[in-house]
Amino acid sequence: MTPEAAPSLDALYRDIAPDLATVDAEIAAALAVDRPELKAMMAHAAAYAGKKLRPGLVLLIGKAMGGDPRLRRLGACVELIHLATLVHDDVIDGAERRRKIETVNARWTNYDAVLLGDVIFSRAINLLGRLGDARSIDVLTRAASTLCEGEILQNAHRHDADLEENLYYRIISDKTAVLYGAACELAAHLSRAPEPVVQGLKVYGVELGLAFQIIDDCLDLVGDESEVGKSLGTDLRNGKVTLPILLLFRRVDAAERKRLAAAVIGGAEESERRRLLEALRAHGSVEEALERAARHVRDGLAAARAVAPAGAMTALETVAAFVVARRK
Amino acid sequence: MTPEAAPSLDALYRDIAPDLATVDAEIAAALAVDRPELKAMMAHAAAYAGKKLRPGLVLLIGKAMGGDPRLRRLGACVELIHLATLVHDDVIDGAERRRKIETVNARWTNYDAVLLGDVIFSRAINLLGRLGDARSIDVLTRAASTLCEGEILQNAHRHDADLEENLYYRIISDKTAVLYGAACELAAHLSRAPEPVVQGLKVYGVELGLAFQIIDDCLDLVGDESEVGKSLGTDLRNGKVTLPILLLFRRVDAAERKRLAAAVIGGAEESERRRLLEALRAHGSVEEALERAARHVRDGLAAARAVAPAGAMTALETVAAFVVARRK
Numbered sequence: 001m002t003p004e005a006a007p008s009l010d011a012l013y014r015d016i017a018p019d020l021a022t023v024d025a026e027i028a029a030a031l032a033v034d035r036p037e038l039k040a041m042m043a044h045a046a047a048y049a050g051k052k053l054r055p056g057l058v059l060l061i062g063k064a065m066g067g068d069p070r071l072r073r074l075g076a077c078v079e080l081i082h083l084a085t086l087v088h089d090d091v092i093d094g095a096e097r098r099r100k101i102e103t104v105n106a107r108w109t110n111y112d113a114v115l116l117g118d119v120i121f122s123r124a125i126n127l128l129g130r131l132g133d134a135r136s137i138d139v140l141t142r143a144a145s146t147l148c149e150g151e152i153l154q155n156a157h158r159h160d161a162d163l164e165e166n167l168y169y170r171i172i173s174d175k176t177a178v179l180y181g182a183a184c185e186l187a188a189h190l191s192r193a194p195e196p197v198v199q200g201l202k203v204y205g206v207e208l209g210l211a212f213q214i215i216d217d218c219l220d221l222v223g224d225e226s227e228v229g230k231s232l233g234t235d236l237r238n239g240k241v242t243l244p245i246l247l248l249f250r251r252v253d254a255a256e257r258k259r260l261a262a263a264v265i266g267g268a269e270e271s272e273r274r275r276l277l278e279a280l281r282a283h284g285s286v287e288e289a290l291e292r293a294a295r296h297v298r299d300g301l302a303a304a305r306a307v308a309p310a311g312a313m314t315a316l317e318t319v320a321a322f323v324v325a326r327r328k
Numbered sequence: 329m330t331p332e333a334a335p336s337l338d339a340l341y342r343d344i345a346p347d348l349a350t351v352d353a354e355i356a357a358a359l360a361v362d363r364p365e366l367k368a369m370m371a372h373a374a375a376y377a378g379k380k381l382r383p384g385l386v387l388l389i390g391k392a393m394g395g396d397p398r399l400r401r402l403g404a405c406v407e408l409i410h411l412a413t414l415v416h417d418d419v420i421d422g423a424e425r426r427r428k429i430e431t432v433n434a435r436w437t438n439y440d441a442v443l444l445g446d447v448i449f450s451r452a453i454n455l456l457g458r459l460g461d462a463r464s465i466d467v468l469t470r471a472a473s474t475l476c477e478g479e480i481l482q483n484a485h486r487h488d489a490d491l492e493e494n495l496y497y498r499i500i501s502d503k504t505a506v507l508y509g510a511a512c513e514l515a516a517h518l519s520r521a522p523e524p525v526v527q528g529l530k531v532y533g534v535e536l537g538l539a540f541q542i543i544d545d546c547l548d549l550v551g552d553e554s555e556v557g558k559s560l561g562t563d564l565r566n567g568k569v570t571l572p573i574l575l576l577f578r579r580v581d582a583a584e585r586k587r588l589a590a591a592v593i594g595g596a597e598e599s600e601r602r603r604l605l606e607a608l609r610a611h612g613s614v615e616e617a618l619e620r621a622a623r624h625v626r627d628g629l630a631a632a633r634a635v636a637p638a639g640a641m642t643a644l645e646t647v648a649a650f651v652v653a654r655r656k
Contacts, residue, residue, distance in 0.1 A: 126466060126470055134458075142454055
């Protein structure tokens with residue numbers, strides 16, 4: 001993957017720094033526990049906190065739309081839901097490292113990680129309830145359900161060399177894009193934007209989320225582990241068929257496809273996975289997938305541009321450019 | 329365990345049969361899914377539906393307090409939260425059977441069961457949001473978090489032969505009684521009962537929940553598997569130290585205690601577990617624990633009697649008698 005200079009979010013985030021600090025404080029308060037058995041585990045999971053892309057999006061959209069103090073709490077809720085899913089995802093993927101530290105399941109047990117994810121999710125929704133907005137509860141609890149349905153669907157299609165592109169899209173839409181869409185929709189809604197604007201920003205969020213997941217899938221195949229900070233190559237080892245592979249399969253004949261598909265079938269060997277990675281490189285399939293991600297971002301920006309006030313576009317464009325260019 | 333004739337809930341439940349049917353319909357609607365990969369799994373989990381003690385409690389209390397149409401939805405939410413925790417608990421306990429059928433984790437995978445539990449929980453809270461009552465969201469999402477915290481605490485004290493009784497109580501209060509308390513509290517609250525009544529019924533629910541869990545712990549040691557309908561003896565095999573064992577440890581000298589404690593320590597053998605079960609029988613420790621459960625129920629009834637209208641007591645007493653006498 002060719003590294004590109006990622007546009008910096010720093011300038012944008014500087015504008016919302018006090019709000020992001022409030023988000024952090026809300027998250028910390030929501031995760032407070034009394035028992036020592038829980039404290040270490042919770043502190044460990046809280047340290048997963050990364051780019052804060054979701055609360056950043058919520059706050060930036062909110063700010064561009066006139067803003068509302070409730071956006072900070074919404075940002076905290078979205079980040080907490082995301083955090084809960086990370087904890088469960090690592091159990092499901094058997095991942096050992098996340099954001100350069102051990103995962104909860106690796107440091108404690110799978111069981112603890114399941115329960116801790118449940119605690120974080122319950123507390124996310126408790127905070128959400130205190131937002132006092134019925135639409136936020138409806139949209140985000142639906143998104144949470146959809147997210148897990150997407151993971152179940154993905155699980156059911158591990159080692160499925162015949163996975164079709166529309167099912168791949170359903171999976172990444174459910175497991176990732178719906179939450180981005182929900183965050184953007186609700187940020188606009190809480191800012192009292194007119195309904196067409198809310199819908200346009202929802203589309204922006206969904207397209208950004210699709211791009212985000214496609215890039216994640218590419219990074220897992222060809223990223224630099226020390227830069228990305230989590231275990232890579234796990235998708236392939238777990239038999240997950242992602243967009244670059246689907247695009248590759250389309251470029252080769254039936255015999256070659258069958259030969260390459262061995263890498264995603266249960267019990268595949270390291271040599272078969274290496275062969276697939278070489279074919280991906282030879283056919284430029286990762287680059288093709290990245291171009292698809294860029295197209296989603298363009299579509300999302302077009303949807304936003306059709307409805308959003310001109311003053312909101314700079315922030316939306318910078319976040320979009322960051323998602324396209326990120327390499328970790 | 330001496331079987332006693334359980335007072336029948338049938339007569340009471342007959343009075344609320346139409347409401348219970350609505351609860352069932354709300355649950356079915358909340359669990360509707362479109363993908364075939366999910367459908368079978370969801371139908372399987374939905375078949376866990378058992379005694380419906382929690383919605384029954386909600387509806388009976390509500391009816392006794394004057395009633396409110398929202399109680400049916402509250403009952404559905406509480407049952408759905410309970411269902412989600414059953415699905416996760418079976419993963420954590422490695423249980424293979426529940427209510428006479430295979431568990432989701434046994435039939436599919438642990439991962440699917442984790443995600444399915446998340447889906448059910450998210451949908452429970454979505455339904456809760458549509459109740460439109462802030463206190464219900466606050467109390468039930470807190471209860472859900474507490475429940476999982478209790479499980480983590482329990483997990484941290486597996487194989488802990490020095491577990492103290494107050495920590496055992498904290499565990500069963502968190503993992504079981506708090507949700508019973510929440511159900512009773514909210515049933516009274518939605519029925520517009522005065523706050524002291526709401527608080528009294530919350531205590532009733534908590535005490536009933538403590539009794540329920542103590543009896544569950546007893547059944548796991550000495551119940552009849554074909555009658556109870558789930559795998560028994562799993563607590564001991566998982567190193568869970570429950571009330572009968574704590575009471576037994578108090579009745580024997582230090583040397584005997586050390587000898588018996590071997591049964592709960594990691595790597596214990598079947599013969600050591602058998603020896604512990606014999607000592608439990610010889611010292612009547614299960615009966616002693618059951619008497620403790622009965623005392624909790626009496627305390628709960630006293631708290632209810634102090635505040636509730638006399639007309640409500642018959643229902644509360646029948647449910648309480650059912651909990652004390654249940655042997656499955």
